[in-house]
Amino acid sequence: MKISTKGRYGLRALVELTACSSGQAVPLLRLTENQKLSQNYLEQVFQTLRKAGIVTSIKGMNGGYLLARAPEEITVREVLEALEGKFSIIDRDVSKQPDALQTAVEELVWDEIDRKINTFLESRTLAQLAEEYQNKKDMEAGMYYI
Template sequence: MKLSTKGRYGLRALIDLAQYSEETPVSITSISKRQDISERYLEQLMSMLKKAGIVKSIRGANGGYILARDAKEISVGEVLRALEGSLEPVECAGLDPRGGCQASESCVTKYVWKRINDSINRTVDDIWLSQLVEEGRNTPCDDKDRSQCKN
């Protein structure tokens, strides 16, 4: 499974938002500068996250974005699904309850795909945004990899 820039950048932006929106809304411009992600791309990502109910936008001179819920209530899985869609690396019609695979009855590989899919979903659903924020506070900055920097 390989995540696109939507998932990678969106998660970084959301961690940044969680770190900086405790007091006031955070602007796209400030996230863009700290994370080195274009404002235009961030606007697209925030729109997707807003539609999924993960962030809220605040209008006005001091406007920006805030989390729609506490960071302890937002899983990495929820964020990645909002940005990427399904996280399943293998789509198997044999696992679809509506059917669709002629070989489903005799196919044993569907059990491999199910375990892989379940494992990925369980892993990302067990990581919370608040955990990543805390981890970020404990990670020193390495200029070569800005995603690891304290902001």
């Protein structure tokens, strides 16, 4: 599975939202400007995230988006599955009856890769990514170039 721009941009925007929200709604325009992303595209992405229960929206003058839960509770797997669908290293053809060789390879290789990747994605949260992002930003701010 290759992660599309929808998954990549959505994850970037959620990390930015996590890093800059401070419990307040963040306008989508701020996220698009900070991350140099298309506002129209990100609106579509955030609609999907809202339907998946990852973000909530607040309308009005002080409106914007908030995480629906604590960032420690939202995993990268949950975000990517909301935007991309269930992860699998291969396309599965359920219309065909699998033979013994196909089943053996799927169980011993493809399914094991899927499990390991899903375990890894489940172990990463928005809180961890936002913390790492903030550390990188702080390091960049401390750099002095001549």
